[in-house]
Amino acid sequence: MRYRKIPDEAVRRLPVYLRAALHLSGRGIECTSSQGLADFIGVEPWQIRKDFSYFGDFGVPGVGYNLSRLIKHVNRILRLDTGPKAALVGVGNLGTALLTFPGFRMYGLEIAAAFDIDKRKIGRRKAGVLIEDVAALSDLRTRGIDLGIVAVPEATSQQVIDALAQAGIKGILNFSPRHVVVPRGMKVITIDIAMDLARLPYYVPAG
Amino acid sequence: MRYRKIPDEAVRRLPVYLRAALHLSGRGIECTSSQGLADFIGVEPWQIRKDFSYFGDFGVPGVGYNLSRLIKHVNRILRLDTGPKAALVGVGNLGTALLTFPGFRMYGLEIAAAFDIDKRKIGRRKAGVLIEDVAALSDLRTRGIDLGIVAVPEATSQQVIDALAQAGIKGILNFSPRHVVVPRGMKVITIDIAMDLARLPYYVPAG
Incomplete structure (x- = not known):
């Protein structure tokens, strides 16, 4: 730091x-x-x-x-300024939304790889990005990818975070609200969309 | 307040x-x-x-x-504690992810209605919620819906926020990173996913 x-x-x-x-x-x-x-x-x-x-x-x-x-x-x-690249894990509805999201480019960010466990998705492309087998996560650092985006179901998020840590990823944006154990030396930013919606009624007068 | x-x-x-x-x-x-x-x-x-x-x-x-x-x-x-209900506008990839998102229920929140402009989607159901024509937004308050979730493309977000304001909605969760004019008396919480990813490299040492 x-x-x-x-x-x-x-x-x-x-x-x-x-x-x-x-x-x-x-x-x-x-x-x-x-x-x-x-x-x-x-x-x-x-x-x-x-x-x-x-x-x-x-x-x-x-x-x-x-x-x-x-x-x-x-x-x-x-x-x-280094043009950080991220690997997305989980190409469901949320993952697909992220791949097609226009907002990343503004900050010089790029989703450069995508992974899924579903054989029917592997080998296809979404928004120009090839969907790869999640079992092939290991060589991310040699591909210049430093960041991970986790958009998998809650039950598998810990497993995916551990696999990304093993692949040398040091920073993760995590969309799973489940409590996860963060490997040493890794920064995880969790986005819990429900939490943002949960504070909205506070500002809205009843009736 | x-x-x-x-x-x-x-x-x-x-x-x-x-x-x-x-x-x-x-x-x-x-x-x-x-x-x-x-x-x-x-x-x-x-x-x-x-x-x-x-x-x-x-x-x-x-x-x-x-x-x-x-x-x-x-x-x-x-x-x-009042069991707030939200209307979702925009049933694309992100909107679909929100409809199937298990995290809202934990806070007693419910997406009780969904709207889209696409005629092919209108009349169908996603996660048990009927997709209605966005032109029929007006009677939300009589249906006990106080909150709005905006998951439409950037170019139409202002128009949708204005329509929700006219329908009496006072609180909005907005997923469009575009700068919007917030109608008087309305609270808008904007979630810019790219912004969260943009601060991640700060925590990740280079190399």
Whole structure:
């Protein structure tokens, strides 16, 4: 890890800032203040300045942020500048949605391989990606793949995470809400869609 | 809103605590300390105590939390005790994955209706839910549906959110990463899967 003592919450917000910067830059805007960025995202400007301060100072006082420099800087912090590749395991409905999802490319991310256990799917292509036998997971690192995306049924998620760990994968995006044991040295980010829906009624007045 | 000045981050963590409490309770455990809960989730115990303090005190000093009482309390705070119902708009790969997703039931949530624009899908059933014409969105509130889930292509997400607002929906889970204008009085939680993948390389050492 290159940076220490940086709260996960700050890291979580960096892609939000990156997306906003890409949007504004795409509209032809060259510079913006933390206020301009904050208004676009819907956070407080001090939050943005504080988060960026963990990674050195990007802004120029009185001028603000040069967007192309900001994008480059955040890409480097998040290691997106290396064009990270991910292997997807599980090409069901969710996996297929992920393969066809247009949002990854914006961040320089690519799903470069897909695996399934279903013989009828193996050998076919989805969104241009060949579906391979999950038994052939082992040589991911030699293919330049560092990340894993787990979109399998709950009952097999632990097994798949262990297999990805053995294949040298150090970071996983996990869509299975089941409690998993994370192998040493691996970072697992779990997306539990139900959890996001579960906090929605809090904001909605009854009746 | 019944509670004021509660940080979104605390609300975000409540379903995490709820899930942990449900898991532990399912194992036959009746009581646990904030430490026990924290160990299970992987957060700090003070964080749990602080978050719960916003909503009154659930714990008994020296004893900890009675899990069934904790579950009941959090369910009430999040309004999950009313059995919230959601309407899904967009029954593509992602929408189908959501309809068959087993995780919602744990929180008492139900996808009670599904809508699509594709005439070939309308009238069919997925996971027991009838797919209706998106043009018939208007009477959701009379059907006891308060929440919306938007899983349509980016280009139509704004239109669908506006239609849901007109149908009286006040809370939306939005899977389209596109910037949308949120109608007044509506809460939109956007899930950008790419953003979660985008912060993963940060945690993964190069090479």
